[in-house]
Amino acid sequence: MGESDGIVIVGAGLAGGKAAEALREQGYSGALTLVGGERYRPYERPPLSKGYLAREQPFEKAFVHPAGWYAEHEVDLRTGIRVTGIDRVAGRVRLADGTELAYRKLLLATGSTPRLLPLAGIDAPNVHTLRTVEDSDVLAEALSRIGRLLIVGAGWIGLEVAAAARKAGAEVSIVEAAELPLLRVLGPELAAVFADLHRANGVDLRLGARLAGVEVAGGQATGLRMADGELLAGDAVLVAVGAAPNVELAAEAGLAVDDGVLVDAGLVSSDPDILACGDIANVESPFYGGRIRVEHWATALKQPAVAARSMLGVEASYDELPYFYTDQYDLGMEFLGHTGAGYDQVVVRGALERREFVACWLDGGRVVAGMNVNVWDVTDPIKQLIRSRRQVDVDRLANPEVPLGAV
Numbered sequence: 500m501g502e503s504d505g506i507v508i509v510g511a512g513l514a515g516g517k518a519a520e521a522l523r524e525q526g527y528s529g530a531l532t533l534v535g536g537e538r539y540r541p542y543e544r545p546p547l548s549k550g551y552l553a554r555e556q557p558f559e560k561a562f563v564h565p566a567g568w569y570a571e572h573e574v575d576l577r578t579g580i581r582v583t584g585i586d587r588v589a590g591r592v593r594l595a596d597g598t599e600l601a602y603r604k605l606l607l608a609t610g611s612t613p614r615l616l617p618l619a620g621i622d623a624p625n626v627h628t629l630r631t632v633e634d635s636d637v638l639a640e641a642l643s644r645i646g647r648l649l650i651v652g653a654g655w656i657g658l659e660v661a662a663a664a665r666k667a668g669a670e671v672s673i674v675e676a677a678e679l680p681l682l683r684v685l686g687p688e689l690a691a692v693f694a695d696l697h698r699a700n701g702v703d704l705r706l707g708a709r710l711a712g713v714e715v716a717g718g719q720a721t722g723l724r725m726a727d728g729e730l731l732a733g734d735a736v737l738v739a740v741g742a743a744p745n746v747e748l749a750a751e752a753g754l755a756v757d758d759g760v761l762v763d764a765g766l767v768s769s770d771p772d773i774l775a776c777g778d779i780a781n782v783e784s785p786f787y788g789g790r791i792r793v794e795h796w797a798t799a800l801k802q803p804a805v806a807a808r809s810m811l812g813v814e815a816s817y818d819e820l821p822y823f824y825t826d827q828y829d830l831g832m833e834f835l836g837h838t839g840a841g842y843d844q845v846v847v848r849g850a851l852e853r854r855e856f857v858a859c860w861l862d863g864g865r866v867v868a869g870m871n872v873n874v875w876d877v878t879d880p881i882k883q884l885i886r887s888r889r890q891v892d893v894d895r896l897a898n899p900e901v902p903l904g905a906v
């Protein structure tokens with residue numbers, strides 16, 4: 500098999516690592532190169548804001564595969580080097596050291612980069628973002644010695660870090676522009692649960708807040724200046740205001756890009772030899788009948804098998820519902836589906852105040868999303884409710900005595 504018969508994967512995160520695994524599992528025995536800009540072999544990021552940040556879990560547990568797996572499976576893993584360009588005509592990618600790799604099929608799995616805010620003082624060294632294990636190490640070290648952490652953004656990562664910081668004994672203030680944390684994802688009814696949770700754990704939650712800048716003294720951030728003039732003093736800042744998909748390579752190569760790399764249900768881009776998966780893939784979803792891009796662990800875990808099938812010429816389609824989980828303090832939760840297309844009713848079964856319940860978002864009597872909080876083993880029935888698109892009996896849905904599958 501010549502060099503041009505090979506498959507190249509760009510991005511050695513969860514999606515890249517799983518794609519290499521899926522290709523070998525599906526019988527691909529040709530040349531396979533996995534190129535990653537980070538110095539480590541593929542690892543999972545969820546622990547970086549949870550157990551690993553809290554120093555309860557070793558980094559070793561986050562790796563996608565054991566160290567020897569890549570050599571054993573003849574995957575040419577190149578870490579610590581970035582792909583800098585794609586020549587689609589020649590079917591080659593260029594690496595930062597000037598070398599080139601020929602491909603027959605190219606899979607882009609380049610993930611996301613935290614967004615920053617265009618604020619004065621944002622580049623101070625103790626203003627952090629969180630994406631890599633190094634970011635998590637810096638934050639953990641800061642948490643071990645600081646008095647107060649200031650978090651900008653009450654999204655998933657901001658809230659998880661707040662929980663880890665409280666556990667580490669730090670004071671925490673969160674500054675959020677919206678009226679509630681996670682408002683856009685959960686809506687006001689359920690977002691309030693997370694506001695209560697963090698307040699109950701001693702977090703100073705500033706909602707509807709307007710930020711003017713980062714206060715800097717002696718080269719270090721010393722606080723956040725609010726638009727009304729108030730100074731919120733702190734010893735370090737975490738900016739957690741979302742992430743942007745890394746689409747530069749795809750865009751420069753002339754692939755169709757619009758909030759991610761545009762791919763069909765088989766994860767094939769506008770170039771039939773180039774595919775995308777994980778955070779960067781904006782997928783034509785058969786179930787939703789439109790495009791959806793999901794920045795969640797489960798997507799990066801499951802899309803690679805579909806990408807692998809497509810690359811090997813087998814008809815494949817990615818049609819999973821978005822799935823997300825989080826752990827904060829003593830709250831564990833899973834969320835399935837999405838509320839983005841709208842909903843007109845929220846039904847809760849169980850005890851909202853004890854944070855032990857299942858919530859379902861309905862649109863026209865049909866369940867579009869479900870969240871289980873400290874209740875387990877219900878994702879399958881919730882998935883069936885969403886996928887069936889059937890009208891449900893709201894009283895039965897609210898009644899914990901009625902099995903979810905029978906509402």
Ligand SMILES: Cc1cc2nc3c(=O)[nH]c(=O)nc-3n(C[C@H](O)[C@H](O)[C@H](O)COP(=O)(O)OP(=O)(O)OC[C@H]3O[C@@H](n4cnc5c(N)ncnc54)[C@H](O)[C@@H]3O)c2cc1C
Nearest residue numbers: 510512513514536544545581582610777778794795796799
């Ligand atoms: C702190 C944190 C906590 C999270 N917690 C959860 C959670 O609890 N639940 C959940 O569902 N999701 C969670 N997520 C989201 C989840 O981790 C991501 O959706 C997932 O990592 C996406 O995987 P990916 O492989 O697409 O991208 P990434 O994991 O970002 O991997 C992409 C890799 O590609 C590399 N790369 C980029 N460009 C190039 C290039 N040009 N050349 C070579 N390499 C390149 C990057 O350096 C990176 O290593 C969390 C994310 C973070 C940051």
